[in-house]
Amino acid sequence: MNVDFGSHFSQDALELYALGVLSEHGCSDVEEHLLICPQCQTQLEAADEYIRVVRTAHVLNSSRAQRVSHASWDAASESL
């Protein structure tokens, strides 16, 4: 029985793995491939980074939105 290094996982699959939402079976398939595939390791690192960026951006966005609404409330209450 031979191991083929050539079959890579899609970016979507690696993103699901990075989010930790893959099934146990899917997870083991991805991890076994990652053990021998530097290309997918790099893709997974990119997916990890992208998820961190999206999460941080969401937090920044909502905290800015909050600040804006506070500021407009202050402005409105001042004019009243």
Add this chain to the structure above:
Amino acid sequence: MERSAVRKRFDESDVRSLVAGLGAAEFAGGADVAALVENRCEPSEPGCKGEVDLQNLVARIHRGEVSGMEDLYKIFAQGIRFFLCRHLGPQELNDKIHDTFVIVVQAIRKGDLREPERLMGFVRTVVRRQIAAHIDKLVDSRRTESDLDVGVRLADVRRNPEQNAAFEQKAEFMVSVLDSLSERDREILSRFYLDEQSQEEICKAMNLSETQFRLLKSRAKSRFGELGKKKLLQRRMDSISMRTSACCAN
């Protein structure tokens, strides 16, 4: 140490220490160890790529052949390093990799791996157990040694200032991307990346087709990439114009 440590290759001392750890007489010869180091290459390099006969590999390791060890290194060293670093951080990484290899090789030599085609799964299980054991140890030491200043070692996941700045910039690009999206599209991304809802759940809750969902995700990603490229280009142009004006001033 940075994440790039994941890409580090094994050097001669790694192989020597593994051989010493195994305590196997047939692995102790200097010439064989040198050959192991001399011939190593990454699985991504030509010559390592392609197919590996696992049955043959396991049989060679079982017989104690150095070439079997060499091939095991070629195939798994980087992957094991990647997993251990991803879960435990770069601290004492070489020791952990060494321990993992010792366990795998010893098990094969004892004949514990009865189905050679399961070698990948076996290595994965050993790596996962190593990670779990290390986390258990950390939790235990944190519980029992909480009053002490030393003894609790955690992975330092902080980035250096340069990486921090790059990350902050990326987050700013993503804020611009999110700003350019409708409230509904932002909610879809937020459900997926923040709340970790599945695609099916999101599509059902928001009455979306799978195609719409995929399209939005890929659109946000490519917009993020475009913004990054644009900013990078802008920065290069700025630096060229600054250099030009400095030359003119001189």
